Amino acid sequence: MDGSEFRHWAHRASDWSADYLDGLSERPVRAQTSPGDTFRQIPAEPPARGEAMAEIFADLDRVIMPGITHWQHPRFFAYFPANASPPSVVAEYVTAAIAAQCMLWQTSPAATELETRMIDWLRQLIGLPEGFSGVIQDSASGATLAALLTAREKVLGGGGNRDGLAPHPALRVYASAQVHSSVDKAVRIAGIGDRNLVRIPVAGPLHGMDVAALDRAIAADREAGLLPCAIVAALGGTSVGACDDIAGVADIAARHGVFLHVDAAWAGSAMIVPEYRHLMRGAERADSFVFNPHKWLFTNFDCSAHFVRDPKALTDALGIRPPFLRTLGQDGFVDYNEWSVPLGRRFRALKLWFVIRSYGAEALRDMIRAHVGWAGELAAAIAAEPDFEIVTAPILSLFTFRYRPSGVPESELDRLNAQLVQRINDDGRLYLTQTSHDGRFVLRFQVGATTTTRDDVMSSLGVIREIAGACRIADLQPSAA
Ligand code: PLP
Numbered sequence: 001m002d003g004s005e006f007r008h009w010a011h012r013a014s015d016w017s018a019d020y021l022d023g024l025s026e027r028p029v030r031a032q033t034s035p036g037d038t039f040r041q042i043p044a045e046p047p048a049r050g051e052a053m054a055e056i057f058a059d060l061d062r063v064i065m066p067g068i069t070h071w072q073h074p075r076f077f078a079y080f081p082a083n084a085s086p087p088s089v090v091a092e093y094v095t096a097a098i099a100a101q102c103m104l105w106q107t108s109p110a111a112t113e114l115e116t117r118m119i120d121w122l123r124q125l126i127g128l129p130e131g132f133s134g135v136i137q138d139s140a141s142g143a144t145l146a147a148l149l150t151a152r153e154k155v156l157g158g159g160g161n162r163d164g165l166a167p168h169p170a171l172r173v174y175a176s177a178q179v180h181s182s183v184d185k186a187v188r189i190a191g192i193g194d195r196n197l198v199r200i201p202v203a204g205p206l207h208g209m210d211v212a213a214l215d216r217a218i219a220a221d222r223e224a225g226l227l228p229c230a231i232v233a234a235l236g237g238t239s240v241g242a243c244d245d246i247a248g249v250a251d252i253a254a255r256h257g258v259f260l261h262v263d264a265a266w267a268g269s270a271m272i273v274p275e276y277r278h279l280m281r282g283a284e285r286a287d288s289f290v291f292n293p294h295k296w297l298f299t300n301f302d303c304s305a306h307f308v309r310d311p312k313a314l315t316d317a318l319g320i321r322p323p324f325l326r327t328l329g330q331d332g333f334v335d336y337n338e339w340s341v342p343l344g345r346r347f348r349a350l351k352l353w354f355v356i357r358s359y360g361a362e363a364l365r366d367m368i369r370a371h372v373g374w375a376g377e378l379a380a381a382i383a384a385e386p387d388f389e390i391v392t393a394p395i396l397s398l399f400t401f402r403y404r405p406s407g408v409p410e411s412e413l414d415r416l417n418a419q420l421v422q423r424i425n426d427d428g429r430l431y432l433t434q435t436s437h438d439g440r441f442v443l444r445f446q447v448g449a450t451t452t453t454r455d456d457v458m459s460s461l462g463v464i465r466e467i468a469g470a471c472r473i474a475d476l477q478p479s480a481a
Helices: 003-022 053-067 086-098 109-126 140-155 159-163 182-191 211-223 246-256 267-274 275-281 311-318 349-359 361-383 410-427 454-458 460-469
Strands: 135-137 171-175 197-200 226-232 257-264 287-293 305-306 388-395 400-403 433-437 440-446
Touching: 003 086, 053 171, 086 349, 109 135, 109 267, 109 349, 135 140, 135 287, 140 159, 140 171, 140 182, 140 226, 140 257, 140 287, 140 305, 140 311, 140 454, 171 182, 171 211, 171 454, 182 197, 197 433, 211 246, 226 246, 226 440, 246 257, 246 305, 267 275, 267 287, 267 361, 349 361, 361 388, 361 400, 361 440, 361 454, 388 410, 388 440, 400 410, 410 440, 454 460
Parallel strands: 171 197, 171 226, 226 257, 257 287
Antiparallel strands: 135 305, 287 305, 388 400, 400 440, 433 440
16 A cells, blocks of 8 residues: 555545444444354455455445444443543544554653653542552553562562562452452462452442451461462442442551552543542552543543552562663663563553543543433432332442332342343343342443433433333243253
């Protein structure tokens, strides 16, 4: 492709993208294809000769788009958002064209220096104190892994990297069952082992860790000769938005000298709004804190902001400097590859710069405030419906509910609600997902997409009511048991 062809197809891509975004609300939110529908249409073997871009573009619409679930759809209420606001998409496009590999300061000084600045803008926006520095990781999973590796090497004085874990007592990590499975994964990858992830029970309206139980668990482990290594606190757990009492947890972490990492992957973005910041009280005493602008701060995946109080502890755990990465006297700044697991790094700071500058902090705050407000309004409207119940009250913009028509026995409600969420998603006007809470099958509802309006949220109730009315016990699949 020569320069003029590139210009032509790049314009075509931007027109295609603008048309796509303009027409989003007409599409079903969740892909309506069956397993294998897309796969069968893709030739089993690669083409021997290049094909025309016009044909490739035509196949994008014909083959690929029917199998896409539209995360930017205004009625996407499933999982958590993965926002791509227009300024962020523009920045991603430019980033792809520059295609800098930002592993060292020298491999693109502007990328490193912008990253340092953007991390500090985010720190200020969410109200973490000065003294935290940070890095943009590829994912919250990557940040949590980096945090646990740091905690491991801190508690072992570098002995894990040096000797492996065999010579050392078992390391212990503490978290509630409300933390995301990325914590379980990090515990495995860090060599700590599933059995050393100690689950602390939760209590209270925010489903937070029982801090006294945490204290007892750490003391008992020490007594037994085990090595308390890290606590992972949830700020906005994935299932129902659980928030630990971070200040209480930080007291225990300090008392026992245990590393504290806070996973605020989703809810962290809401901390730019001062009214919600009480949820992160105590986070200023954490060792490590992650949140994903790629969820709720209108910035394309991937973009995880990972803050640390002691960057040297992180680079001691992860930094390796082979001769081929030496930069011979030109380094004026940090080399961010030493702060993360992968060596290669995309230029992720640029999209944050575009997003934060083009919206400004006040507009970003207002968007999040609106999402939280509409989720609260919808939850109140559902609570007023005779055949529905709110199971967990809104935490920021996430709540759970279930259909509970009179006369249906409790034993049938899980299957009835499973049928309901499936029918809602087959219908396509909305997209919701489910979770299990206290042994009950419940529907999650979260508000967070860039283009969502109050009407998108409030009109969902009519759709849910209509589809629920068509769910019949008689149609239920027999239970798997
Ligand atoms: N933590 C929480 C609370 C999450 O909800 C998620 C994903 O939804 C993650 C961590 C993992 O995020 P990532 O996909 O950035 O690894």
